[in-house]
Amino acid sequence: MSATSPASLTIHELRTRLASRAVSPQEVVDDLLARMERLNPRLNVYAAIDPDRLRQQAKAASPIRGRLAGVPITVKDNICIDGELTTCASKILAGFRAPYDATVIHRLRREGAILIPRANMDEFAFGSSTENSTYGPTRNPWDLDCVPGGSSGGSAAAVAADVAIAALGSDTGGSIRQPAAFCGIVGLKPTYGRVSRYGLVAFASSLDQIGPLTKDVTDCAWLLSVIAGQDPNDSTSAPVDVPDYVAGLQQPVKGIRIGLPELSVEGIDPEVHRAIQDAITVFQRLGCSTVPVTLPNIGSAVATYYIIATAEASSNLARYDGVRYGRRVSGDNGQGTLLDMYERTRDQGFGAEAQRRILLGTYVLSHGYYDAYYLKGMKVRTLIKRDFDDALARCDVVLLPTAPSPAFRLGEKIDDPLQMYLSDVFTISANLAGVPALSVPCGFSSQGRPIGLQLLAAPFREEVLLRVGYAYEQATEWHRQQPE
Amino acid sequence: MTTISPDVVTQVARLARLRLDDHAAAHVTQQLNDILAYVRQLQAVPTDGVEPTSHVLPLSNVLRPDESKPSLPQTSVIALAPATHPPFLAVPKVLEAG
Amino acid sequence: MTSVMSYEPVIGLEVHLQLKTTTKLFCGCSTKFGAPPNGQTCPVCLGLPGVLPVLNARAFDWGIRVALAFNCQLASVMKFDRKQYFYPDLPKNYQISQYDQPLAQHGHLEVVVEGQTTRTRIRRIHLEEDAGKLLHDASQHESFVDFNRAGVPLLEIVTEPDLRSAETAYQYLIELKSIIEYLDVSTCNMEEGSLRCDTNISLRSQGTETLGVKVEVKNLNSFRAVKLALEHEQHRQATALARGERIAQETRLWDARALRTESMRSKEEAADYRYFPEPDLVPFMITPEQVEQVRGQLPELPAQRRARFQQQYQLCAYDANVLTQSRALAHLFEEAVRAGTPAKPVANWLMGEFLAYVKDKSLEPAAVKLDPVWLKDLVELVQRGRLSGPMAKTVFTQMLDRGVPPQQVVGERGLEQISDPAHLERLADEVLQANQKSIEDYRRGKTSALLHLMGQAMRLSKGTANPQQLSALLKRKLEQGQVNAPQ
Structure with missing residues (x-):
């Protein structure tokens, strides 16, 4: 691959070249399309590719107007784009074309971006491997036998394999950060309320956030600057000013206090552990100090998460019933009962993991169990949030591994839901506490699989995360590595 | 709170409008019991006097003015639906009143 | 049990x-x-x-x-x-x-x-x-x-x-x-x-x-x-x-x-x-x-208005209750009174004819076009003897049906009460002339014959004759034997 291949560029590199007319939006799209044609059959990062529509957008694109003028942005299949298919990789939404734009899409368009829809994902974002997709699994560009992580596996693998410039994903329990770590790229879950959820197909409303998956921290800051900000269509978006995240990157990190939690969680891969230790040395070299912090309740995060997330999901997915949109399955030549139609539609429309989560969520909310599960979960959530409040009062960022291991093999955990859930152990608490968390590449396993580190900050302190992540990136070479 | 039985799972499935045959119910029951056994560790966490968190943000009173916005055209609403009798959407006969 | x-x-x-x-x-x-x-x-x-x-x-x-x-x-x-x-x-x-x-x-x-x-x-x-x-x-x-x-x-x-x-x-x-x-x-x-x-x-x-x-x-x-x-x-x-x-x-x-x-x-x-x-x-x-802000903006509510009506207009509890049930009705009442009409007749009109009308047409009181001033005018027409009770009811219905003032209904339909003695005299004579048998009956002591003659006369006048005057006139003529040939 040529170093000047437009598809391999970052947003900021591409913007420079587009603005100077060294490259045109059409050339960028053509290069991406050529790579898609070659790589998508192997990686399965896009559920579908529509070259004509992409070329039309490129032709209409201005190379100068807007912060993303002429820059293609890949969009996960759960973010609504007016007139495009949005199916959440689920059979139940087969053929569904959203009649409206998500707020983030509106903001991308306003800045001149070209939209590449339909990045593959776990069905309704239920999963950590992008194996739960009706379109088949996405593969990890670093090792085709491995998963790319999930649920934003399509977005992450596309960015890592240069079949995307940058991408949007969604993160409910790690769905941006864990695939970013598995694919050796940068991923950010913003503070809850930082980015509008309007138009993001809901998984767990109190945990979901849209965020960027990018080739470097600068792009991450760039994309966040565009999509962040209050939205009158989202009651839970916060009226907090959006700083210029790119301008803040160069601020010094000397004196930044990095909180190192004493982890009571077992089962961290030794290679991941070593990579994190090495990263700590880098931070110290950069003039950061380290402070020990405690997160006493982090061990309860996965359990808490699987109560709250499934409860909300069971409710959010009730609307897929074959009445107003999507797919309907009727029995008896359309003469069956309403109940029959509901059950057939949902039974055949939802995959196994979706059904499992709907059942679990329905159970924990049902009569007689609410207090023991859901209410208890919300209380433990309070404790987890307090842990972060306390820890982040004593330091500027908390450092954690993004995932306990590098990418695992396809099929390895698919029949063991609990093991799959436990792979989210380090990412989940950021969603429960609502704090922002950034994953940046920090090494490779002996088998050549990427490892990511995770930085967490106080609510709405994304600029600190990005600044620290940027300093680390400048001091290391991990993010420059490319899969074969 | 002991383990849940396939019968309970079948009831829950009915509430959620999912169809589980006996085989699927048995399989899912096993998986749910594994997960619930893990989740039950929360019972050991002391939470007396702890307020539940349903919102992490300290936001309140988010309101919009009572001003109308355009609705979708009737035709696009109908076009989305899998079964229609324009200008209505159609569903298998609802038998219960109320 | x-x-x-x-x-x-x-x-x-x-x-x-x-x-x-x-x-x-x-x-x-x-x-x-x-x-x-x-x-x-x-x-x-x-x-x-x-x-x-x-x-x-x-x-x-x-x-x-x-x-x-x-x-x-x-x-x-x-x-x-x-x-x-x-x-x-x-x-x-x-x-x-x-x-x-x-x-x-x-x-x-x-x-x-x-x-x-x-x-x-x-x-x-x-x-x-x-x-x-x-x-x-x-x-x-x-x-x-x-x-x-x-x-x-x-x-x-x-x-x-x-x-x-x-x-x-x-x-x-x-x-x-x-x-x-x-x-x-x-x-x-x-x-x-x-x-x-x-x-x-x-x-x-x-x-x-x-x-x-x-x-x-x-x-x-x-x-x-x-x-x-x-x-x-x-x-x-x-x-x-x-x-x-x-x-x-x-x-x-x-x-x-x-x-x-x-x-x-x-x-x-x-x-x-x-x-x-x-x-x-x-x-x-x-x-x-x-x-407190919302409380300060609350309008007067029915219970408060009911109490005020009783006190301010000396209405009985029942009347105050009926009049305040509908905000539109209460408003009509107060405006008509404010225009200078005595409270009691306004209340009677609204509680009687108006509510009957509204019920008959299945309307909400607010949906009826009625200027409070018209109510005042109508009451005055009755008080001055220019409209009889039954005629006033007809005028009232027309007034609501058409949404016009009572004077206009009266003028257009010729509904004004006939109190002119000469006009009434002609009317009485015509009826007596045509009902010789009733005259004889009356003179034989069958006083109900007067009612029959009244009915005939009212019908002839299409209800516009002043009934008190007409009745007195007929009675006088019967008793005095002054039956003139109609001119």
């Missing part, structure tokens, strides 16, 4: 009120009634993937208004919850409603029944979104859905089971509607479904506190239906209890044609609504300042 009469009904009412906001509770779609089916829907109220609700500020404000009018305590923090059940008219298969932190609680409302003031406690008032509409009759195999109503703001007003008779329930509803009309927050139109009422009733032996088995009654489409259904249900339950039967806890539907309740087929599963806090909405604080 206990007699039917020894049971006391224990009744609770649940009213759903559509607020007449411009837009729906959580989206910008219009709430206008009668739009083409599925023409007032958007991604939010259709529950499309990815959409989020944002609360209508006016609905919130109006909710507080209503809560204050029902003497409720406002929540310091209210929140919304999801009530979950599958139904094809419910787009998300959950309804955004309020569960354990509703808008308001612990209110009360007083109504007067047979001269007795009774207080009904209000358990709670909460905001929620309406569902769409199902049409069942158009096809054999399918039901049709119209989502225009989905998301329209509803206020649910729930009483404690404090009502002790069907009549009290009826009066409670009248008073509720009256208050809502004064607040101007709903059209309260039961036919259009902007006011809906469900009720529950159980019986207990007189003098005991133990509650009986509660039966819910639905499908009540008028206040009268509520009353009839409760009376029927009271009788049905009492009869069953007196026979030693048990009352089933169930929901029954009122059949307005057969005038009885019917058991609704029990649902195949017990409802488990799985309420949980709506994560897409934030909590809403209601501060004491906000409450």
